[in-house]
Amino acid sequence: MRVLLVEDEFELAQSVIDYLKKSEKINCDYANTIDKATELLELYDYDCFLIDIGLPDGNGLDLVKIIKTKDNKAGIIIISARDSIDDRIAGLNIGADDYLVKPFHLSELNARIYSLVRRLKFEGNSIFKLNEIALDPQSREVKINGTSLDLTKSEYDILYYLITNKNQVISKTSIAEHLAGEYVDVMNSLDFVYLHIKNLRKKLIKAGCTDYIKTVYGVGYKFLME
Amino acid sequence: MRLLSKTTLLIVTVSIFIFLIGNIVFFHISKAMIKKHIDTELVSQMHRVLSKINKSEELFQLTQFSDEVVIKVMPASYVQHPQFSDTVLYDKIQKRYVPHRSLKFTYKSVNVNRKISIYKSLLSSDKLIERITISSIVMVMIFVLMIYILNRFVFRNVWSNFFSSLKKIENYDIKSLEKLKLEETEIDEFDKLNKVLTKLVNRIQSDYQSLKELTANTSHEIQTPLAIIRNKAEMLLQSDNLSEKEMQEVYSILTTSDRLSKLNQSLLLITKIENNLFDEFEEIHVNEILEKHLNNFAMLFEAGEFKVSSELTEGSISINPILLDILVSNLMKNAVAHGTKEGNIHVAYHHPMLQIKNDGERLPFPEEHIFTRFVRGTNGSTSNGLGLEIVSKICNYYSITINYSFKEKQHCFAIDFSNISL
The missing domain is CATH 3.30.565.10 (Histidine kinase-like ATPase, C-terminal domain)
Incomplete structure (x- = not known):
């Protein structure tokens, strides 16, 4: 998978590149201006674009328009520090697939790229398998060794989130925000994530699945699969 | 109340009031003048009667000099100094009592003392005053009507620029990027008003825009460093050689930067609400x-x-x-x-x-x-x-x-x- 990140803040870009490389072996190219991005666009085929709105030589939305005119089938995720509804609607209207507000969790970004690319590449008909676990994002069905597992919505979301970020330490807040969105600040104080992970683990072990979910004490969880 | 109605009402009431007083004063003055005129006529008639009497003594025999002059023989002791008075006499032609002005005096000659009364009908002069009053009231009414029409006409012409400016300001949206443009007028005061208004509105507009930009920019400028802190902390969590305690410390950097960015967002939200940036509904x-x-x-x-x-x-x-x-x-x-x-x-x-x-x-x-x-x-x-x-x-x-x-x-x-x- 090849991703182009267009972001003027080098430090931020560096973390994104490192994280994507480490977790999913994603090759991430980096451009800090629209000019450079259009150049790279001519040279390589990308599966996904991550575009910041505020760029030194223009508005990121213009770059989205350029990509769309090239009949590119790649996914586009806008990352912006401006949480304004107008920007969000404008971005999605001109063909962006997703909109992520800064500051975001790297694990969240990773999960979004992963889902988007899978959805575009396999047009949603992709059941992905990891050892004994088979996960169908379309029907939200999970099978362990062929037998389906009954999970609640939150449990499924957690499992999917952990798997897309496998072998990475996922912070509790990041999971909570992934599940609860704007309600996250309330959830943190309620051991909400802990409760759901506990149930999920129980169900997985009962179905004969290896206990891949490791607790990183006081910090979060890690889906460990070598 | 509209400006036009207010000014019209004011002008009409004031002019009616002034004309009413004017008419009353005019009525009394003309009445007094006519009285004075009749009195001088009576005096000149008196002289005419006396000169005629002096010329021919036989006229003294007559008690009725004419309809308007009555002569009476009186005792020698009777003395009447010339005196004007108002009376009512029967008029044979009109067949009714008519107000008269009279002058009475005594005249002594050859031991005969006579009282002479001269009368003058006030009928025609009263009619005259009546006509003058009616015509002046009609004049006043025409005049007031003219003022009313003139006022509307002048109002339309003079204030038209003012009303077009008012309409423009009423329909002007501070949030639009268009500048407010008011027409130039030849009236200095309106020109000045338009200039002041344009300046004021442009100032408010630029303040509004810069505030809007400031909130958006502050949000952007603070969120980006916070995003870097958070992502660096997240990267640190992935490092394999951190102790459990170090991991927890990194985690608290992560959550604290989260809190800071949420705080920033909330404060910005409050500023936006307070500054009216959510006015679409x-x-x-x-x-x-x-x-x-x-x-x-x-x-x-x-x-x-x-x-x-x-x-x-x-x-x-x-x-x-x-x-x-x-x-x-x-x-x-x-x-x-x-x-x-x-x-x-x-x-x-x-x-x-x-x-x-x-x-x-x-x-x-x-x-x-x-x-x-x-x-x-x-x-x-x-x-x-x-x-x-x-x-x-x-x-x-x-x-x-x-x-x-x-x-x-x-x-x-x-x-x-x-x-x-x-």
Whole structure:
């Protein structure tokens, strides 16, 4: 998978590149201006674009328009520090697939790229398998060794989130925000994530699945699969 | 009252008043002048009568000199100094009593003392005064009508620029990027007014724009460094050679930067509300918004952390959708954050009244501080203390009332949307 990140803040870009490389072996190219991005666009085929709105030589939305005119089938995720509804609607209207507000969790970004690319590449008909676990994002069905597992919505979301970020330490807040969105600040104080992970683990072990979910004490969880 | 009606009314009342007084004065003056004129006529007639008497003595035999001159023989001791007086005499032609002016005096000659009375009819002069008065009233009426018409005409011409400017200002939207343009006029005062207004409006507009940009920019400029801190902390968490304690410290950097960015967002939101940056509104079904939030809730609390119940009736209000969303979610968050575990949360909407109740303990601070910034309960360490302030700011913004009460171990927030209900 090849991703182009267009972001003027080098430090931020560096973390994104490192994280994507480490977790999913994603090759991430980096451009800090629209000019450079259009150049790279001519040279390589990308599966996904991550575009910041505020760029030194223009508005990121213009770059989205350029990509769309090239009949590119790649996914586009806008990352912006401006949480304004107008920007969000404008971005999605001109063909962006997703909109992520800064500051975001790297694990969240990773999960979004992963889902988007899978959805575009396999047009949603992709059941992905990891050892004994088979996960169908379309029907939200999970099978362990062929037998389906009954999970609640939150449990499924957690499992999917952990798997897309496998072998990475996922912070509790990041999971909570992934599940609860704007309600996250309330959830943190309620051991909400802990409760759901506990149930999920129980169900997985009962179905004969290896206990891949490791607790990183006081910090979060890690889906460990070598 | 409109400017035109006001000025017309004022001019007409004042002119009617002035003309009324003028007419009364004019009436009395002309009456006095006519009287004086008749008196001089009487005196000259007296002289004419005396000269005629002096010429021919036989005339003295006559008692009736003419219709208007009456001569009477009187005792020698009778003396009448010349004296004017008003009387009423029978007029044979008119066949009625008619007011007369008279001059009476005595004349002594050859031992005969005579009293002579000269009369003059006032009939024609009274008629004259009547006619003058009527014609002056008609004149005044015509004059007032002319003033009325003239005033309208002058008004139309002189004030037209003023009204076109007024209309433009009325329809002008501060938020539009267009500059306010007012027509030039040849009237100095209006020109000055237009210049002052244009300057003022442009100033307000540029302030509004820069404020809008400032809020957006501040948000951007602060969020980016915070994003870097958070992402670097997240990267650190992936490092394999950190001890458990170091991991936890990195984690607290992560969560603290989170808190900081949420605080920043909340403060920006308050600034935006206070500065009127949410002025678009739509017709929104409150029950639908509440259902959406309750559904999200049900999914989050599927493990049964709370007993959520609701009672919703149809009803729509005119509000900014983002603000309504924030209002509802902040109240729900508040109910979750301060509700007892496995307690009840009840949401009721009886158009246009919204009530959100949750079980809980009495507030550790006075009730009136509940909407104050950074006043928090004891168990909400992750809350930033701005949630309810945002709620009250939104309510203030729409002038809707929100009430807090604590009864039977239940916190209750009641909002009355009747101001903006449809």
